[in-house]
Every structure is written in C-alpha cells, then in structure tokens.
Amino acid sequence: MADKIKLGFLLLGGCAGCEMSVVDLSENLVDALEHVEIAFWAPTVADVKYDDLESMEDDAIDVAFIDGMIRLDEHIHMARVMRKKAKTLIAYGVCSALGGTAGMGSLHDKKDLFEKAFKNTPTTDNPEGIYPQAECLVDGKYDLTLPVYQDKVRLLNQIVDVDFYIGGCPPHYSHVAAALDAIVTGKLPPKGSWITNGKAVCDVCERNPAAKDGEHRVMLNRILRTVDGVPDDDTCLLQQGYVCFGPITQGDCGGSCLNVNIPCRGCGGPIPGVDDFGAQAASTIGSILKDENVTNQLREKYPNLSKFFYRYALPSGILPKKM
C-alpha cells in the first residue's frame, strides 16, 4: 500500500470552526484515514506543541491546512514554519483566504479595539485601564512575553506562498469532503486557485427565479434588514429587498444560509474574476437599486457600508485598512 498522505492543521487567528468542519466529516473522516494520516493538528485537536512542528524535517507534511487570519507576530512566525514543513499549503476557510469577520477590525486602530475589548465592554471592570503588554516583568525576575499585536489584519498569502484556497465560514463539510477527495485522488486545480465547484451561490440556490421560472431581473424597490421582518421562504431574498451577496459568492456551501431563510453574506469568497469583494458588491447591488431613494435607504439601513460589503473580505480589498 502506498504511503498515506500526511495532513497538518494549524489554527492562527480564528475560531477553529473550520476545523469543526473537518470533524463534521464523521464517518467519512474515518474512511479517509485509510488514505491520509494526521501529522500535526494544533492547537485544537492533537496534543502537540509548536515546538513539535518546528522540530519536524522540512517538507515532512504533504498537505497543510491553515485556518484563521494573521494579527499577531506569533501567527506570522507559525505560518512561515508551516510553509517550510509543508509541500502544499492550503489557506483553509475565509479568514486565512480573505481575512474573515475579524478583518473588519482593520477599520479601527489598536487603541479603539483595546479600549473596547479590555475596558468598555459591559462585563469588564478595568478602571485603571490595564491593557495586555507584549512584555512584562513579574516580581522583578519573571520576564513574561505575549505575542505582539500587529497594526492590521493580514491574509495568509501576504506572509507566505499559498497553493490553494478554500472559502467558507466555515467551509461546508460536504465541500471539505470534496476537497479531501481532490487531494487524495490528485485532482487538484492549478496552483494558486480556489478549490471550488465554480458555481455562484445563486446557481445552487433553490429560490433562483431565473432557474425556476425563467424570470428576468427585477430592480429592488426597497431595502430590508433581516431584523425588519421574516422573509418569505420560497422567493428570492434580493427580490424581497433583503440584500444578498449570492450573485458574487462561490456556492460551495450549497446555499446553506438561503435554505434557512438567511441572506448570503459572502463567506464563500468571490466568484472567479473578482479581486475585490466589497467593490464588486457595491457594483452588483448598486446596479439593481431602482432609484436614488432605494440607494439612500440602503445607506441609512447600513450606516457602515464597508463592513457590510466587506463582511468577510476587508483585508483582501484594495483599501486594506483604515487610512
């Protein structure tokens, strides 16, 4: 029997939800273990430390998955270590591919974020305004360090070369299965590509009025947020006025959110040919607003348009942070 494919998983600035998607493969994962073996999975699943990765030989891992964005110097360091140890590196999940929701933090400076997180949240009691420091001397002899906070969120491909990208927050487990299948059978796309079925969310959405009734485009005559009412669960959400990014998002999720009456927010990553998700969202949504009143309604309902349009992709945009 041929050697098993060695997989590595590394979590950087993320929530480990992407890794839950791997666990969600359940029996399929057990089946896959005939062909693959887990060489490294930290800091979430396996009891291994960063040192164990550093002490591995170069190229010891066949395929490495990195999830999470890059915000600390520790992330930068570990991404570089993993790149050395892995023959193929996959930016796994939208955080490492495009920045993810945490990427919206780049619209604020460190002072704002620290004040909010460590002082002004209702459950925090910090009258002296003590913030985490990168270095601290305790009792005059214990020199303690914490990872250094960077000025903005970075993507994995801004630090190391990335071979493939997988979108999703988290990637749907069926998509993870398809990706693992592609790895095991060697049917991977050219390097630098997204591993995707190549369809937009609208393409896989059961509500799609063009696919259902051959209907032509309808302009939006109002804008609704999901808190404004309960959408009809059979009609296209865009047609009802709920802004949905289905037209420009990769549909590897099978339209999961649409199936439960929630508009798409673009976690799958942009469809091919789109470099800047937020700018494309402004373009796509802008072109179906009926008139100026509807545009104004959109701007009123979403007071911070950038955070809406760049929900999962802000650091990947041409404007990568607040100037």
Next chain:
Amino acid sequence: MEFTPNIVGFACQWCTYAGADLAGNLRCKYPPTVKLIKVPCSGRVKPEYVLKAFAQGADGVLVGGCHFGDCHYKDGNYKTKNRMDLLKQMLEEFGFDPRRFRREWISGAEGKKFAEVITEFTEELKELGPNNKLIEEVV
C-alpha cells in the same frame, strides 16, 4: 517643484469623451493633469477600477458620463450613480479623502464644462497634495 496631480479619468465615449474632444476643438485651456480612459459607458466602470487607479498612484479619479436621460444605453449612468455613491461612502469609511473622487455628468456639447471640471479638480487636488497614504499601504 510644484506638485502636479495625476488624474485618471474614465470617460464615456458618447458624452464625456466627446466633451473632451470638443474642449480641444474650442481651444479651451485646462491643465495637462488628466489621463483619459475611453469606456463604452460610465456604467462600465466598476468601483474596483477606481480603487485600482488610486492604488496604482492616481491622486484623483474622475468618472464622467452622460446626463440623466441621455445615456446611449438608456440606464447605464443611473447605475453609475448608485455604484459610485456607494463607493464614495465606502471611501469615507476607510478614511480616504472622498474629494479625490469625482463623478460628473458632461455631455458631448459641454467642452467648456469639461475644461472647467478638470481645472477645478486639479486645483483641489493641489491643495490635498499627493495620494501617499494608500500607496505606502499597498507597497
């Protein structure tokens, strides 16, 4: 040396581009700061193009189209308006000076207006200075 702004102008071939031609025929004077890019319709200009122009060194970007009701393709400029209004708000949210970006309706008969817009925009950009912040961020 005095700072000369670098303006990238996306001009609709039916109106603004024709307006620029007319400005030349009328011998209107305006500063040589604008690099015009002819597009079939202002509706062809994606917000992404504007951002790319800024990222690659433009100090100002102008999107020029036909007046409402005059679009050769009926509603291209209405789409431009919606898109560019959204883009302008996004620029502000990113802390990028929205005065560097202009959307103007200039018809083929308005050569004089074209010259005036470029002159005025150039003066404004001279006051704002070079677009260094984004360039540093991108490089």
